[in-house]
Amino acid sequence: MTKTLEHYRYLHQIPELGFEEFKTSAYIADTLAAAGFAVTRDVNGTTGIIAELDSGLPGPVLALRADMDALGHIIDGQRVARHTCGHDGHSSVVLATAQEVIKEGIVRRGRLKILFQPAEELGTGALAMVAGGAIDDVDMLLGFHVRPLEECPLGLAAPAMHYSACAAIEATITGVPAHAARPHLGVNALDAAVAAVNAVNTIHLAPNLTYSVKATQFICDAGVTNSIPALARVCWDLRSQFNEPMDELKARVIQAIEHSVAAIGAGADIKVLKEMPAAIIDDDMTAVLSAAIVEVLGPQGLTKAKFTPGSEDFFHYPRQRPAVKTGFWGLGANLTPGLHHPDMRFDLDALQIGVRVFKACVQKILGQG
Template identity: 40%
Template sequence: MSDSLALKETVAARARNIDETFSHLHANPEISWQEVETTKYLAERMQALGLAVTTFADCTGLVAEWGEGKPVVGLRTDIDALWQEVDGEWRANHSCGHDAHMTMIVETVEALIASGYKQPGTLKVLFQPAEEKGTGALKLVEKGVVDDIDYLYGVHLRPIQEMANGTAGPAIYNGAAMFLYGEITGVSAHGARPHLGINAIEVAGAIISGIGQIHINPMVPATVKMTMLQAGGESYNIIPDKARFALDLRAQTNQAMDELVGRVRQMIEGIETSYQASIELTAGSRMVAAEVDEEAKELMEKAIVDVLGVDNLKAAPVSPGAEDFHYYTVERPHIKATMLALGCDLQPGLHHPQMKFERSALRDGVQILSRVIVRTFDKLGENASR
């Protein structure tokens, strides 16, 4: 029996297992850097399959390895949930699809083993924490666990506005994102004597206005917006001297993000001088724009066609959303990587507290990821024999 047919039959037979894995992960979300029980569950699942598992003393997440030696092909999934209000209650919630991503990666390993597949090398599985913070991938890079990986694949559910159920794309061109935090210090005064003070709210207003005057190349999508502002107190007759704010910056390329950050800092310095206020600006997390490898993308295209047919292979979506998966290729350029864009009729949208999707798409995802692993090992084996 061919690898393709064996995998197809194995995944079909595991439909109930896939649903059970998802249900467990969906019901037990944990926020970034606190994925303790999630890490334990995933480690137990991988150990039960005979994989060598590495956990970390200083953080959540794990790495599981099947096989030995070169070449090394990697699978990566994010494991954290968001913290948001759901039906009037603030709690951890898997509204970005990380429960689905984990399910597909776990079940891909299960399917490959159950089908009898024997790979010529090592399959390395990264269960990465803290994607929502934009810092998890860098932590695994720091630990050196990706240094030996030749090809790396990830997956992300796509909203219905981008891709319908039963379709998939071979890459996701995520944009870059950065967060800046600011603290304004003015001078407090009586509300009847504003000329004696420096109103921190007015300074914040000038920053909002200044954002609208920032222009870079209009051919490259880029935005800046103020997403948090806190100022003033319970007494309404006091000119406030303190304000805190946050800025969300997005750009479709890493070069555009560098320019955008420079323009924002320049604008802040001008307002600081104009109002004679102090504005302390601190850089928060930054996520880089996608660096997609064409060879990995081509292998993913072929895997999608294997499973869904050529008519359901769609163009790789360009997304303003950020994803820290791309740090692996930016920090380690030798890694050939791409992410599967999986259509699943996801709605109303990513990060919506009531996000839903068609669960049958999980089986498509497992099939495609299994096929891309097989195709990649085949390609690497052919290259080695030349």
Template identity: 40%
Template sequence: MKDLINQLKPELNDVFGHLHQIPEVGWQEHNTTAYIAEYLYKKGFRVRTFPDCTGLFVEVGEGDLCIAVRTDIDALWQEVDGEFKANHSCGHDAHMTMIIGTMLLMQKLGFPSGIRFKFIFQPAEEKGSGALKLIDLGIMDDVNFLYGVHLRPIQEMADGFASPAIYHGASRFIEGRIIGEDAHGARPHLGHNAIEIGAKFIQEIQGIHLDPMVPYSAKLTRFLAGGSSGNIIPGKAAFSIDVRAQNNQTIDALYSKIEAIADSLSRLHDVKILLEIMGNTAAARVCAAAKESMKSAIIDTIGKEKLIDPVVTSGGEDFHFYTLKRPDIQATMLGLGCGLTPGLHHPQMIFNREAMYTGIEILTKTVINTAKSHQVNAKKAR
């Protein structure tokens, strides 16, 4: 298998290089979708795009069992060297390359018979809404096993190591507004001070107490109020809140507390405080059987000494909406050590690109392990 991967390397290096140069934010991945669709079509795959959004998927083979592999395709919008632009600082260009590499490698090896394989290129992961869209489109309705991959920062995992699961936490991204009346600096009683209300909001959020055994956090990450006139007390403000928790139950409880704080402060200060969830991700639900298939693939690829326990992280991934909304799907996500520094979402993020080929081998063997296990069980059932 390694010889075949080495044969594919030059071509996959070009694929990665091209994807890296055309980053696009969620729901705008038009060039990315077109490039992948054309590339895979030329490789002999039947490509299917989605009717009303970016992204695509490929289906191979026939059978009752469906094994799927999913990658995210969007980039982040951030300031890079003084310029705001789309940037692949979360490694989605590498994820796409690994899934394409897995498809090409399995094509060379020959897809196991009697099983359907689905390769999904999902948009808008960073917005937390791409997976939900594909669920609504019915793309996951026939999927039995689902695998994904994510590069891990060096703070979590050293280069050359891998984990058979990532326990991401849940997250919600909230946009809020305080709507009151401006006032003259000399007559504060005639208006509302949105800055003071915002300060109280921060204090109240910091005072939320939930089960200390479950990690959670909520913090204001943006607050805008007032203009250039220093003698006007601003009655209006806009703000953002980043909310995270290690499981889905805790994030629901945390958000309910935030809603209660907003309601209490709005009544206390006679203003409107509006909250809107702009995006969210679900906490991971990992299938033991899927994890075992991936664990065996990791050991077979890089050795037991390079296998590490599943990663627990407060970071979010909309991959886990698939198992939240479709509990019958057996899923896990490969955590791939690749020397990634300074960190995910850093504008200057770099990683060891050779790790992609380790990821391709692990993913391919995971899919093959799953297929073989199903074939063995089917024979026993006859």
């Protein structure tokens, strides 16, 4: 009997933020060690985990990856961690897959690695794992994500999820304070920030590209209503379906901010707070996933590849290590009312489907001795 639900119920009760997944990591690492995996804890000084099963025979190195962190929310005035992106489900599926694979003796050639990654929501967890050598010897890497109801209901699965690139840019804009009765003696940081927002809004890439840029935070307060504010902070969210347009978009946003605030005598300290690359998906891995999904759900359960404006730090792995062949699939789970919603929920029957699809992939890649 699978232990997927047992894992899920425990992990769901102990949500932890990125790089703080101490209880989560300990539970997962202990379970993997008890199953018979060689386990490396605290990868690169983080809560990350690498577990390995070596068949002792030549063959490829396949890795399965799950993210562990929860999201931070403010609920009823309190800051809380809550699993509203399904990472507890992802960890439960991959953990149960690891247990069943070793119990059933599925790995007959090469090596299987199981990666549990911190801080996906921060956009830096995958990078920490890469820096810790987690995929230096990996040939193929698979990941997945539960999907919203309107995109992929229970009983369906997408063999490829083409996520978009995203970036968050922050500008701290500095002016000169003055009395509101004498504005000519100051430089209004609020005016400069508004100019920056308007300048960024005029940016246009080629119309055949899918992209967006918009201001998402604007903070400016002199503390009183009769003073010229000298400091403002603005953040922008950038999205692009592909990596190359994102590079252009970032450069143009930074240029627009710098030039617009300089035009009225203000300065700007600009930082890229977070970046996640667009999907890099290997056709061979998509073919393996397609075959595994059909095996588990039948031909009627396989959907077309899907494109989403959301982002996933999984794709730091292939961008940092281009030789690794990556696949990333979407699991239908009747998820409502939406990812990152404080009350997000999904059908737990999806979890065992996830285990069966991953086991089929391991069988297809490492099951031939």
